[in-house]
Amino acid sequence: MQPSKPMIQAALSGMTHVLDLTPEDSVLVVTDQMTAQCGAAFTEAARNFGCDVFQYQLPEDHRPLQKMPDQMHSLLEGKTIVINAIVGDAREVPFRLEWIYKVEASEVIRMGHSPGINPDMMTAGPLSVDYARMQEMAGQVQAGFSGGTSVHITTDLGTDLVLDLKGRSMISDLKAKPGVGANLPCGEVYCCPVENGASGFLVIDGCFGSHGIVNNPVQFTLQAGQVTDISGGDKETVSLITQLMDTDEGSRTIAELGIGLNSEARMSDNMLEAEKSLNTAHIAFGTNQGMPGGCNTSSIHIDYLFQRPSMTVSRANGPDIKVMRNGAILHSN
Numbered sequence: 001m002q003p004s005k006p007m008i009q010a011a012l013s014g015m016t017h018v019l020d021l022t023p024e025d026s027v028l029v030v031t032d033q034m035t036a037q038c039g040a041a042f043t044e045a046a047r048n049f050g051c052d053v054f055q056y057q058l059p060e061d062h063r064p065l066q067k068m069p070d071q072m073h074s075l076l077e078g079k080t081i082v083i084n085a086i087v088g089d090a091r092e093v094p095f096r097l098e099w100i101y102k103v104e105a106s107e108v109i110r111m112g113h114s115p116g117i118n119p120d121m122m123t124a125g126p127l128s129v130d131y132a133r134m135q136e137m138a139g140q141v142q143a144g145f146s147g148g149t150s151v152h153i154t155t156d157l158g159t160d161l162v163l164d165l166k167g168r169s170m171i172s173d174l175k176a177k178p179g180v181g182a183n184l185p186c187g188e189v190y191c192c193p194v195e196n197g198a199s200g201f202l203v204i205d206g207c208f209g210s211h212g213i214v215n216n217p218v219q220f221t222l223q224a225g226q227v228t229d230i231s232g233g234d235k236e237t238v239s240l241i242t243q244l245m246d247t248d249e250g251s252r253t254i255a256e257l258g259i260g261l262n263s264e265a266r267m268s269d270n271m272l273e274a275e276k277s278l279n280t281a282h283i284a285f286g287t288n289q290g291m292p293g294g295c296n297t298s299s300i301h302i303d304y305l306f307q308r309p310s311m312t313v314s315r316a317n318g319p320d321i322k323v324m325r326n327g328a329i330l331h332s333n
Helices: 005-018 037-049 071-072 089-106 117-125 131-145 235-245
Strands: 026-031 052-057 081-086 110-115 148-154 160-164 187-189 198-204 217-221 227-234 254-260 279-286 300-308 310-315 321-325
Touching: 005 117, 026 037, 037 052, 037 081, 037 117, 052 089, 071 089, 089 110, 089 300, 131 148, 131 187, 131 310, 131 321, 198 300, 217 235, 217 310, 227 235, 254 300
Parallel strands: 026 052, 026 081, 081 110
Antiparallel strands: 148 160, 148 310, 160 198, 187 254, 198 217, 217 227, 254 279, 279 300, 310 321
């Protein structure tokens, strides 16, 4: 099925604002059978903009992929933009990480990463958002976290968690550059908390990984950066999360704290969009290599989303700063 004009326009909006697309760029669009319409929208948008474009469709054999197909090793030559419009299956994290590391090793390629993109997401608004307003909100959050040594996170559902932030900075995903890709749609600020410095309780009531919104809130107990207990929810969900947490030695280690900024993103089963929505935050466990300061190794990186958090940042020198209250981003001094 051919992409609609609104899909093509949304693709162009994302590429121009986040990837600084120019007619001189050489673009690679990676897609697959399930996301072919979205891949075609990015292809048509870049081609209509005057770019040289090559589209590659992942083979369906051996899905979910655990490693890069051999053909992909030669795809990057001469490219300056890469778009990954692919399914968001959590079982393919090892393949996606291998590909991301290869792309980000380039000194010239800007990457837009869209695992889980779908036509509805492209026409509903999160790619055609007010990017200037998101930049303003990102600045507010980053100012609040600047110089922070820890953050205390609470929610009405029982989250009561302290994260060590010493030496870790909060960055945004609003602009891709060589070596650091961005999601399309974008719209978050994030950091790597100190890997052994998270303690307390985290209660998730949104989606996680590619598995949708939890039916009932799930509580994690954290000690020294590790998930030590999982409770609440329903038996099937807790069993699935426990499986994910036991993937390998690094899969229970805290990897990321992210805060959503995109006013057009919706709470849904799709993490690519949901984690960008306002009034939400997410914490990931698993690998954070490639993120500023990140040093944990794992074959997975799974985000867990929670709604309406309050966050207070402590500093070594200076007063505590209330950065969020019940999901609302506050102006920082």
